[in-house]
Amino acid sequence: QSALTQPxxxxxxxxxxxTISCTGTSSNVGRYNFVSWYQQxxxxxxxxxxxxxxxxxxxxxxxxxxxxxxxxxxxxxSGLQIExxxxxxxxxxxxxITFVFGGGTKLTVL
Amino acid sequence: xxxxxxxxxxxxxxxxxxxxxCEASGFNFGDYGMxxxxxxxGKGLEWVSGVSWKSGTxxxxxxxxxxxTISRDNARNxxxxxxxxxxxxxxxxxxxxxxAGGSGYTDWALEYWGQGTLVxxxx
Numbered sequence: 001q002s003a004l005t006q007p008x009x010x011x012x013x014x015x016x017x018x019t020i021s022c023t024g025t026s027s028n029v030g031r032y033n034f035v036s037w038y039q040q041x042x043x044x045x046x047x048x049x050x051x052x053x054x055x056x057x058x059x060x061x062x063x064x065x066x067x068x069x070x071x072x073x074x075x076x077x078s079g080l081q082i083e084x085x086x087x088x089x090x091x092x093x094x095x096x097i098t099f100v101f102g103g104g105t106k107l108t109v110l
Numbered sequence: 111x112x113x114x115x116x117x118x119x120x121x122x123x124x125x126x127x128x129x130x131x132c133e134a135s136g137f138n139f140g141d142y143g144m145x146x147x148x149x150x151x152g153k154g155l156e157w158v159s160g161v162s163w164k165s166g167t168x169x170x171x172x173x174x175x176x177x178x179t180i181s182r183d184n185a186r187n188x189x190x191x192x193x194x195x196x197x198x199x200x201x202x203x204x205x206x207x208x209x210a211g212g213s214g215y216t217d218w219a220l221e222y223w224g225q226g227t228l229v230x231x232x233x
Contacts, residue, residue: 003156034219036218036220040155045223045224045225045226046155046205046220048210048219048220051210051218051221052218055217089155091220093218093219097162097169098157098160098171099160100157102154
């Protein structure tokens with residue numbers, strides 16, 4: 001149950017696009033089409049953004065998109081806004097009602 | 111509106127026990143798998159334990175196997191986590207989370223989360 005690998009931090013300017021990568025293994029990310037992405041604001045519970053690799057949760061802006069190739073998933077945020085500044089976590093289903101999370105990525109909007 | 115409210119987090123000594131609760135409302139609790147996820151101070155998210163909608167399938171992270179037990183009471187719309195043999199490294203905010211999906215199926219994502227309850231293990 002090793003954690004998925006994410007960059008510790010990414011940054012971008014308002015209006016730009018950024019991509020956060022998430023690397024797992026053939027036992028999790030590469031095996032199941034169940035990668036999800038979460039946004040966490042300080043002091044709050046996480047909020048689901050993307051599920052099943054690339055499906056947007058209800059009401060989510062089209063500025064957020066998910067993709068996957070092999071053992072690596074990605075979250076892209078286009079048209080960056082100040083309010084996108086948060087921690088982002090990827091997560092993969094790993095079989096047997098278990099999940100594995102990434103270490104988290106802090107997004108700074110400069 | 112979906113609401114998940116955790117409770118039971120306190121300061122406890124190493125080796126002690128604690129029972130966390132999560133009260134759910136705003137959805138048909140008995141139709142969804144439920145999970146506990148924790149976050150140590152200043153750290154990332156760690157999946158802890160999960161239970162299917164009728165408790166037929168249960169699993170735990172290796173870090174808590176043999177010490178933590180997840181359970182649910184669908185009649186009371188409640189999820190529980192019994193935590194025994196607590197260690198300082200169990201110190202964290204514990205979140206309960208509802209699986210995404212619908213009646214009888216899951217999208218294998220955690221759709222809604224509570225605000226969490228803080229467990230501190232220290233002498």
